[in-house]
Amino acid sequence: MRRVLGLVAAFVRRDLLVDFSYRGSSVFTVAGALFSLWSLYFLGRTFGNSSPLLAVSGGDYFRFALVGIAFSVPLRGGMAGVSRRVRELQLFGGLESLVSSPVPPFGSIVLVALYPLLSAAVRGGLLFSLGVLVFGAQFPQANYLWACVALGLGMAAYLAFGIVSAAFVVVFKRGDPVAWALDALTFLVSGIIYPVEVLPRLLHPVAALVPATHALAALRQALLQGAGLAEIAPSLRSLLLFCGLLLPASALVLRAALRKAARDGTLGQV
């Protein structure tokens, strides 16, 4: 256990130091977050506070969209971040040196995934905090415990997509079109900036197959209505099912990809 914690700390520390070596990137992150929140804030003022489709947020569009935007960052960003990090490692050769270490290759990729996930969670938290502190969004009933559980399960499901995406990068040495398509689908149907109910009925089953739909539904219930386990249990069950299916499947896909790259001798190729 101590060894695992040491590895987690080493991977996160290294990636954090690499991130900090690019000065100014955090300033751009905060500025980007502020601009996107301003857009939502003015959209909210345009629509007013009385849409019946926004019952979960008491008709308040800004609070509805703030939860969607802020918490889709750890979901979508985590997925894209994992394959991006693996691609970076591939480009400067670090992937080969990781695979040649005593840490099992699959474990290495999961450890590589930690920092993108953590940094996406921090960016999501920053957006949420700016929404509260700068734009005055109120969450008086928020049940943060169950919101964290829903977010954690959602991130785990998207980590599985990120691992599959990384496997694609390991084999094909290219950004992953599957991850791009999934990200676009998540933005379109999971109810990030508008409720799923406004989608055509044809797209409702598609929305149900996207983990973010369930994660965001549970997050909104917990944060906006103070819902507890009983109310968000259906969403959590769906998320658990996604994790139970996707995580082992992603592990198998990544193992196969790493083995193919080692057989073809292409781990170090760009």
Add this chain to the structure above:
Amino acid sequence: MGNTSEPSMPPVLDARDLVKEYPLPRSLRELASHPFRAKRRRALDGLTLRLEAGERVALVGPNGVGKTTLARILCGVVLPDSGRALVGARDVAGGGAARREVGLARPDDPALHPRLDVIECLRFHRALYGVAEGELGFALERVGAADLATRRVQGLSAGERAKVSLAKALMHAPSLLILDELSRVLDPGAAARTRGLLSELTSAGKAVLLITHDLNEAAQCDRVVVMDGGKSRAQGRWGEVEGEAREVFGL
């Protein structure tokens, strides 16, 4: 008759009949005419190589004869198509424990992240291999690179990077140290220090595999393996294989 009662030490490296072919990219015309016929290049063609404890062996041969492929197989990043390589009696394809027994140093070491300080790169390596903190400074001192600890990797010269790579490879005390063309970027002083260090290591029972194009360097090793066409063409002391070595280089 003979000395059958004496237990024999297993070799540090026991690579047998290693064969490795790489797939080659195919043109659209080739794909259209023979969609299922793979095009491959044979990098290793039945290479057999043993290194005993305390032995320093040079691997020489022209470009593309499979020297680096052998190093990559020994590090576990490439799987051989057939044959096997044991380091310390453990199969390198099995991962885990065998990986601790191999250390690879090379001038363009990708384990050294260009945006990090030397000390941070080594700390990361320390965590990967579960090495004690004290080994870090000791390894840098051994290769004469203690003054580089707080320098960023991207600002180092090729020779300085090579020294740091060597320190990294030594940190986890591998029983087999592979130096992949390290000497070509070292200044004469650093090269002499490295030779002294390698002598210390072999005296302590470690095995060293030098991949080199420098025949003078190869001549100072206990044994020289001349590679040609993915296999060993000749093995022996420098005096025994000098002719073959010069021949494969066309000298």
